Amino acid sequence: MTNPTTDIRLVVLDMAGTTVADGGxxxxxxxxxxxxxxxxxxxxxxxxxxxxxxxxxxxxxxxxxxxxxxxxxxxxxxxxxxxxxxxxxxxGGHIAPVPGAREAVEELQAGGRTVVLTTGFARVTQDAVLAALGWQDLVPLTLCPADAGGRGRPFPDMVLQAFLRTKAAEHVQQVAVVGDTSYDMLSGVRAGAGLVAGVLTGAHDAGALRAAGAGQVLDSVADLPGVLT
Structure with missing residues (x-):
């Protein structure tokens, strides 16, 4: 039987707290x-x-x-x-990448996986964050709630939009959802993702992440490529 963590084709990553450190x-x-x-x-x-x-x-x-x-x-x-x-x-320069986040995204993509960045912010704010980090061309698709009919997390809509738009995966079990909050975990579980992983660089602790459905809890998104290989 295929190990679900090695058959991931699409990785849906949260931004603030997961790939982006915004310092409160x-x-x-x-x-x-x-x-x-x-x-x-x-x-x-x-x-x-x-x-x-x-x-x-x-x-x-x-x-x-x-x-x-x-x-x-x-x-x-x-x-x-x-x-x-x-x-x-x-x-004003108050944000930065989570250490190792860009490198993790690049490694995932170099290994043939598609990465999508999602947020609970409006598109204008998401674009401002991407521009501040120089990430406009880092991934092929970024999504905010308006891109999914207005429903953000904990609904599964953004994850499913990533699945439908990228056509990177054949079924939802080939999707990984990674974030720092309970709402990220719930959205992944509700989407039927094969891997739902929490990271400890943001808002919620390991207990809250696991209670919301995290199958794995990582210190950082920088650890994700190792988990998937």
Missing amino acids: LVERAFDTAARELGVEPGTPGHAGKLAYVRATMGESKISVFRHLFGTEDLARRANTAFEKAYGELVD
């Missing part, structure tokens, strides 16, 4: 978005909302703001402020 920019950008809607840091309301943001790292940001602020108008106002603030922080 999500929380800083959230502070800006919260102020836009009158929620000041240091207040009980802010603390509760920040706790939810931390717990739902990896989920589509507009979905997070819908939950936090209740109406579509408020959610979109918060999301616009968040994306603007995050983009400005990215432009």
Whole structure:
């Protein structure tokens, strides 16, 4: 019987926390978005909302703001402020690759596998991150929730879009999904991926990742090529 970790044809990688180290920019950008809607840091309301943001790292940001602020108008106002603030922080040089991430992607692709980068951010923010890192041409496809009909993690839609668009795999068991959050793991499990792996460079710990369905937990995405060979 084929070992599922050696028959992987398509690797779907999360960005922030998995391949990209952003040093807590999500929380800083959230502070800006919260102020836009009158929620000041240091207040009980802010603390509760920040706790939810931390717990739902990896989920589509507009979905997070819908939950936090209740109406579509408020959610979109918060999301616009968040994306603007995050983009400005990215432009200010506050992000970097996770050590070994680019090399891991290049090694995977050199070995004949297709790599897709996914995010819970809007396309404009994803493009800003890719540009800041010089990664515009690193992989053949990048996806955000809008590319999958608006449904980000924990839904499987982005993983399945990667499967359908790249045609790199014959069936979903040849797909690996790798991320740093419970939502990444859930999206991989729901997509039926052959390998769902968590990494410890981002938001959630090994216990949370395994509870959400991680079959393996790695110290870093840099370890992934070794797992697949």
